[in-house]
Amino acid sequence: MHLLSGLILAVIIFAMMRPFLAGRPAIPIVFLILSSLTLLAKFPGDLLGMQFWAGAVGFVAILSAMLVVLHPNPMISVLFLILNLFCIALFYLMLQAQILAALQVIVYAGAIMVLFVFVVMLLNLKAEEGLRLTGGRQRSGALLLGVAFAGLMFWAIEHRRGLPYFRPGTFLEGFGTARDLGNLMFHDYILAFEAASILLVAAMVGAVLLAKRRLQ
Amino acid sequence: MDPALLRVLVESGVKIGLLFGAVLTTVAYMTWVERRVSAWIQDRRGPNRVGPFGLLQPLADGIKFMFKETILPPHVHKVVYALAPAIVFVPALVTLSVVPFGPALRLFGRDVVMQVADVDVGILVVLALSSMGVYGIALAGWSSNNKYSLMGGLRSSAQLISYELPLGLAVVGVLMTSGSLRLSQVVAHQAEHGWNMLWQLPGFLIFLIAGFAETNRLPFDLPEADSELVAGYHTEYSGMRFSMFYMAEYANMITASALAVTLYCGGYHVPGLRLLGLSPAASALVQVAAFVLKVAFFLFLYVWVRWTIPRFRYDQLMNLGWKVLLPAALIHIGWVAFLILQGWA
Numbered sequence: 001m002h003l004l005s006g007l008i009l010a011v012i013i014f015a016m017m018r019p020f021l022a023g024r025p026a027i028p029i030v031f032l033i034l035s036s037l038t039l040l041a042k043f044p045g046d047l048l049g050m051q052f053w054a055g056a057v058g059f060v061a062i063l064s065a066m067l068v069v070l071h072p073n074p075m076i077s078v079l080f081l082i083l084n085l086f087c088i089a090l091f092y093l094m095l096q097a098q099i100l101a102a103l104q105v106i107v108y109a110g111a112i113m114v115l116f117v118f119v120v121m122l123l124n125l126k127a128e129e130g131l132r133l134t135g136g137r138q139r140s141g142a143l144l145l146g147v148a149f150a151g152l153m154f155w156a157i158e159h160r161r162g163l164p165y166f167r168p169g170t171f172l173e174g175f176g177t178a179r180d181l182g183n184l185m186f187h188d189y190i191l192a193f194e195a196a197s198i199l200l201v202a203a204m205v206g207a208v209l210l211a212k213r214r215l216q
Numbered sequence: 217m218d219p220a221l222l223r224v225l226v227e228s229g230v231k232i233g234l235l236f237g238a239v240l241t242t243v244a245y246m247t248w249v250e251r252r253v254s255a256w257i258q259d260r261r262g263p264n265r266v267g268p269f270g271l272l273q274p275l276a277d278g279i280k281f282m283f284k285e286t287i288l289p290p291h292v293h294k295v296v297y298a299l300a301p302a303i304v305f306v307p308a309l310v311t312l313s314v315v316p317f318g319p320a321l322r323l324f325g326r327d328v329v330m331q332v333a334d335v336d337v338g339i340l341v342v343l344a345l346s347s348m349g350v351y352g353i354a355l356a357g358w359s360s361n362n363k364y365s366l367m368g369g370l371r372s373s374a375q376l377i378s379y380e381l382p383l384g385l386a387v388v389g390v391l392m393t394s395g396s397l398r399l400s401q402v403v404a405h406q407a408e409h410g411w412n413m414l415w416q417l418p419g420f421l422i423f424l425i426a427g428f429a430e431t432n433r434l435p436f437d438l439p440e441a442d443s444e445l446v447a448g449y450h451t452e453y454s455g456m457r458f459s460m461f462y463m464a465e466y467a468n469m470i471t472a473s474a475l476a477v478t479l480y481c482g483g484y485h486v487p488g489l490r491l492l493g494l495s496p497a498a499s500a501l502v503q504v505a506a507f508v509l510k511v512a513f514f515l516f517l518y519v520w521v522r523w524t525i526p527r528f529r530y531d532q533l534m535n536l537g538w539k540v541l542l543p544a545a546l547i548h549i550g551w552v553a554f555l556i557l558q559g560w561a
Binding site for chain 2: 102
């Protein structure tokens with residue numbers, strides 16, 4: 001954990017140094033490399049611990065999620081969203097849910113995000129035309145909703161921690177395998193699964209109908 | 217360090233090193249094979265000057281690529297431009313890690329599986345990684361800031377997405393009979409019940425055609441159709457960055473061939489090998505050799521088709537993908553289900 005907090009601190013100092021050394025990108029990058037090497041030499045044991053990797057992936061996930069919103073270029077925002085979805089797939093892997101991780105990459109990072117890339121490319125947005133929070137009201141509204149959502153998440157995590165299925169030791173044999181997931185989806189929750197698929201088909205037919213009407 | 221962990225790390229490291237070495241050497245020599253075979257098909261001689269039979273030609277090409285200037289055109293998005301070739305190249309190499317290329321062998325007192333990672337969801341890993349290659353091509357087209365590159369990138373995204381569906385649906389047939397996503401189990405099932413190719417010939421053909429489209433090879437090389445798009449998404453690339461796209465194409469061919477062998481042609485299985493009564497080590501060696509030979513046949517097929525069949529038009533490509541292959545793959549799933557219900561597969 002010392003290694004992770006040290007690295008995070010190094011990245012923050014790196015980000016703060018950058019604007020003061022415009023035109024000399026090498027200096028902060030050399031600083032970043034030197035500080036990471038020093039930290040690695042000091043705490044090499046951390047590299048084998050699950051805690052370090054979970055924290056590192058979480059750090060990258062939060063950083064990329066922030067950059068999705070903050071980056072001025074929409075294309076780069078999309079790329080950071082892909083990175084974020086990858087981090088979530090890694091979390092699934094750490095929780096022994098291999099199939100969920102694979103599906104996360106196939107469906108979200110693979111299929112849906114390709115459409116995002118496609119749309120952004122076709123719209124040909126310039127960096128300056130990117131997403132901007134306009135006006136004070138929108139900004140304060142976003143802030144308020146964000147804080148409310150964060151509070152809700154904290155509350156949920158605090159209250160869920162006591163339940164047994166949040167402890168990795170209580171996982172059943174075969175947890176997270178294709179067979180287990182198939183049983184859940186096509187046996188235990190078949191009705192909800194089918195209802196969701198009908199909903200999706202209806203949404204797709206509706207979208208096609210709307211698009212066609214505009215063409216005529 | 218924990219000795220068990222150390223053993224796993226060393227074993228995986230050796231396997232990864234061997235696999236990378238083998239794949240990169242094959243990639244280099246595939247360029248030579250492609251040029252020699254195309255010359256043969258077109259009644260020419262091909263590269264035969266550097267070394268015996270021109271065998272040192274890939275080495276000469278590699279040195280040339282390295283010493284060429286890597287040009288950074290103005291107005292490109294620098295980071296994405298530099299990242300795109302790597303995004304194409306890495307998934308092409310990593311996919312092979314879940315393919316078993318031989319039976320388990322007893323070495324140094326422990327069973328060594330001839331596979332880098334025997335993942336529980338092997339086929340899904342393959343599909344997930346193959347969908348990552350799309351980004352490299354689309355981003356290469358976008359970041360080059362060139363209309364031909366952008367058109368090539370867009371076409372390629374559309375093509376890869378369209379052909380991923382029949383590819384995945386064809387594989388569903390294999391999953392239904394073998395009852396597992398693990399590639400080693402798929403091979404074991406075929407060794408017991410006969411190769412999937414025999415029972416699922418339509419699925420095999422759909423997989424093969426979609427594989428040609430996924431690797432961007434002729435007759436489906438529309439992303440870089442040179443008569444209309446200059447060179448498509450890699451128009452602006454040069455030097456080592458260009459060669460990464462080039463190597464990725466061949467690495468993808470190797471991956472697609474290895475998958476076709478594993479899923480449909482019995483993997484490393486050789487029919488009737490048990491009757492010969494060889495020692496475990498010798499029979500393992502024969503099986504690995506059989507796997508390599510099968511993959512080599514598919515690689516030859518790729519080259520053969522490239523120099524025989526002309527390129528499709530874009531609308532023909534889309535019609536083939538959505539109106540022929542996709543329904544065919546769905547009907548094929550029904551056929552496999554029928555086979556299983558009858559107890560024939």
